[in-house]
Amino acid sequence: MIEFDHVSKYFQGEAAVKDLSLTIREGEFTVLIGTSGSGKSTTLKMINRLVEHDEGRIRFAGEEIRNFDAKALRRRMGYAIQSIGLFPHWNVAQNIATVPQLLKWPKARIEARIDELLDLLGLEAAQFRERYPHQLSGGQQQRVGVARALAADPEVLLMDEPFGALDPVTRAALQQEIVRIHNLLGRTIVLVTHDIEEALRLADRIVLMDGGQIIQQGTPLELLTNPANDFARDFFGRSELGVRLLSLRQVVNSLRVDEHIEGEPIKADLSLREALSLFVDRQCQQLPVVDEKGVPCGVLHFSDLVRGEHATNR
Template identity: 65%
Template sequence: MIEIRHVNKSFQGQQAIHDLNLTLPAGELSVLIGSSGSGKSTTLKMLNRLIEPDSGSILLAGEDIRRQSPDSLRRRIGYAIQSVGLFPHWTVEQNIAAVPQLLKWPKSRIQDRVTELLTLLQLPPAQYRQRYPHQLSGGQQQRVGVARALAADPDVLLMDEPFGALDPITRHTLQQELIRIQALSGKTIVLVTHDIDEALLLGQHIVLMEHGRIAQQGKAQDLLLHPASDFVRHFVGQSDTGIRLLGLGKVGERVRQGQASGEPIRADRNLREALSLFVTRQVTCLPVVDEHGQASGVLHFNDLLGAAA
């Protein structure tokens, strides 16, 4: 668990963070979202002491982080920064290996870990491990940044817009991968984004910031169905609320017995994707399969209603 208590931070007389109180549950993926300049990156950087608060305290697993050296803290906490920040004169392999090197892992273990992470992030190891950052596209650099943060398998992972420079397909793949990693490992992840759809998809706990304060926090449904202010309502997108609610529900939750023809949809897809299929195919019933491709029933257009409840 991460606890932020009465934290204030000013830069050159301008207050960036106002009396911030925030608890981020252990083993969950929390998302910090808000407009540009609302204090998301500053909050994240205070968690690993890249920035020190002016007042207040931050506890990690019950211990004040000021009692740990910034070095040892950064070995425990993986951090993928907004601007990527790879070491330009180090190869991809050396960049990813930075923290394992500090931890004095044996060479062969480091090599295996680099291979594993490059594969996970869809950068074929043979092709990429010896390249330098300037020989990579922006999105590839960003993936190396994520691999570096994951390298030493830290309990806590801080990610500042890690998928910002990726095309929608790679972005979708890595979002799904992050959900999988988080579910398997039970890591505590704090992710910053200003993409509301990314926040709703990934965030088990969502914190919406406004001018260095919390505008609202809670689950996706809380923000969509019970916005605490006009700012929140506007931010989560008034007109698309229904569509976004559908995005939170899974096809499998609405499946019924029956048979239908046509290309099936997987039960683990969300209802927003199902809606899109109903419209593009001009049908009112879709066959559903499980993750092994086994038929598991049908989804009726009418059953989308009620998904928001």
């Protein structure tokens, strides 16, 4: 869907992005992660030509992006940023309608789309449509920002630290929304973050950047279990590695299916990390597990969880 082929970008003679090659497949959730100044935002902005690259080629759907009209290209790609960038003198409905209006959608279709998106992002349409940005909380503004990026049903969604300014609870809720939207619509998403937990939670593929270059790319599990070098290992943190791995595995993977015990059950699709907290809360060694229909399907042993951690920490 998006292909970088030996791409470089210079600012005042300094490379912000150096000889970067990267393939982003259709329907994939890619997260660009790295320290501040590593070239993440520049990489993202080159995709919709907010920044023009100096060397190499970038292709979108097989065609070089230089061949597109920049405005037309941008309308096919939703873009959401941390500072939100809502127009302060426009209400929520008008903000969301920006791109559909540019595309000259019929009025009725735009109105229906606004309601649909507010619903998708958990904002009551009747209550929020007419509000102005200053009448919204930070989290609500972020939601409207994401709704606006999604408005014209873009083929690609580009997001630059879209949840950066939020408190942890609102951030987790919005992350869940994005995962749901991704699963529902199967859109290609590229998200920039410096937050490791966020990357692990959201990504199909993680691209770790440093100094304008890609250090490593792969699935979250690959980056955690098989870091390419010391930088990658340090970035994802040695000490918490076991716990982070637990967040990628589900109860269902460590289950003893032939056992049964009494007690308040946990769900099989919980992450092992969530299960770990439940063990700690309940001060127990074993937990009964039920499937999505609530039918008992086995027992999770604390010792298995710890053993799994040792096995993967080798």
